[in-house]
Amino acid sequence: MRIERAVLREIPLTPTEPFQSSAGTVTHRRVLLLTLEGEGLEGWSECVALGAPTYSYETTDTAWHILTEMILPRTVGLDVTEPQAVLRAARDVRGHPMAKAAVEMAAWDLAAKAKGVALAVMLGGTRSVVPVGVSVGMGSTPEELGDAIAGYLDDGYARVKVKIGPGRDVVVLAALRERFPELALWADANCAYSLTDAPRLKELDALGLEMIEEPLAAGAFLSYARLQEQIETPICLDESIVTESDAALAVQLGSCRIVNLKAGRVGGLAAGRRLHDLLTEASVPVWCGGMLESGVGRAHNLALASLPGFDLPGDISASRRYWERDVVTPEFEVVSEEMAVPTGPGIGVAVDVERIVALTVRSAAFG
Ligand code: OSB
Ligand code: MG
Numbered sequence: 001m002r003i004e005r006a007v008l009r010e011i012p013l014t015p016t017e018p019f020q021s022s023a024g025t026v027t028h029r030r031v032l033l034l035t036l037e038g039e040g041l042e043g044w045s046e047c048v049a050l051g052a053p054t055y056s057y058e059t060t061d062t063a064w065h066i067l068t069e070m071i072l073p074r075t076v077g078l079d080v081t082e083p084q085a086v087l088r089a090a091r092d093v094r095g096h097p098m099a100k101a102a103v104e105m106a107a108w109d110l111a112a113k114a115k116g117v118a119l120a121v122m123l124g125g126t127r128s129v130v131p132v133g134v135s136v137g138m139g140s141t142p143e144e145l146g147d148a149i150a151g152y153l154d155d156g157y158a159r160v161k162v163k164i165g166p167g168r169d170v171v172v173l174a175a176l177r178e179r180f181p182e183l184a185l186w187a188d189a190n191c192a193y194s195l196t197d198a199p200r201l202k203e204l205d206a207l208g209l210e211m212i213e214e215p216l217a218a219g220a221f222l223s224y225a226r227l228q229e230q231i232e233t234p235i236c237l238d239e240s241i242v243t244e245s246d247a248a249l250a251v252q253l254g255s256c257r258i259v260n261l262k263a264g265r266v267g268g269l270a271a272g273r274r275l276h277d278l279l280t281e282a283s284v285p286v287w288c289g290g291m292l293e294s295g296v297g298r299a300h301n302l303a304l305a306s307l308p309g310f311d312l313p314g315d316i317s318a319s320r321r322y323w324e325r326d327v328v329t330p331e332f333e334v335v336s337e338e339m340a341v342p343t344g345p346g347i348g349v350a351v352d353v354e355r356i357v358a359l360t361v362r363s364a365a366f367g
Contacts, residue, residue, distance in 0.1 A: 022165035022192035043110025046297035048264030076367035104268030125306025158337035159184035224255035280309035288314035295328030
């Protein structure tokens with residue numbers, strides 16, 4: 001298929017509440033939405049970069065720059081048989097996986113729509129529903145946090161991930177464990193510790209966490225292996241895993257026992273699928289992470305999470321957990337610890353184009 005036109009738009013969305021982690025607080029989301037057009041169809045994607053370089057070096061503005069100056073001008077006119085081939089337009093761009101992923105993921109939606117099949121099916125997904133959890137930010141007292149978690153359990157989430165960091169770890173988690181003895185509890189530190197904190201992190205072993213996510217610096221594979229030797233709690237890597245060689249190194253060194261996969265972080269859906277294959281082959285469980293996406297990004301996450309290896313619940317929560325109103329219909333919902341994978345062509349949800357156009361603060365069109 002020939003890509004005839006590309007449109008990149010930025011819309012501001014305000015989360016229902018600020019989302020605080022060790023890496024920073026998100027109070028407003030600057031969402032980049034991309035459409036690729038061909039054969040009279042539109043493929044949609046969302047670039048997951050945050051407004052500030054707190055999670056990775058990419059930001060809304062760097063992605064805008066790389067997409068509008070380099071990738072999108074060269075995407076228009078490309079003839080692609082496989083969606084991932086659209087990355088030919090980014091061949092000489094080093095890094096910037098989130099910008100690259102945006103164009104690749106829109107190409108997947110377009111290709112799936114052209115075939116008339118669900119994106120999840122085209123990717124090789126085998127699940128009609130996926131297990132889902134919720135990621136809860138910091139910023140409240142331990143008691144308020146417990147109340148929020150009780151509410152999420154009522155909403156039907158399969159597990160709860162809480163953000164932790166130095167000064168907000170053992171005491172808070174111990175209180176949660178006391179209040180919720182059976183809770184499937186995960187913790188995400190977003191790189192806030194160093195190897196010298198190993199004794200502190202070892203104290204978490206008594207609390208029965210299913211994993212601790214990214215406690216050390218991104219890419220500190222040797223330190224991760226040293227830490228995993230000293231603690232029982234399985235380490236899950238997020239920020240550290242960008243390329244296949246990162247994953248191979250982590251497996252080889254024993255740097256983690258679980259991996260959080262995000263298509264945006266690793267450069268697209270085909271890359272996410274390759275990492276899924278590599279890690280499941282190495283008996284490392286994977287699950288699908290999130291980046292506080294709108295419904296467009298969430299639909300893509302569900303497609304990735306429908307692959308057979310994604311047994312652990314993802315950070316794929318209901319639309320209303322993030323937004324007063326989503327930009328897709330129907331909105332995403334959680335029922336009995338699961339979310340349904342859309343079955344319609346492509347991402348399988350209707351994008352509210354009129355509202356998106358009304359919200360757009362800048363746009364760039366090519367072709
Ligand atoms: O570390 O997994 C993370 C949100 C933004 C950036 C990084 C992370 C997160 C989350 C929330 O934990 C995931 C979600 O619900 O979208
Ligand atoms: Mg994380």
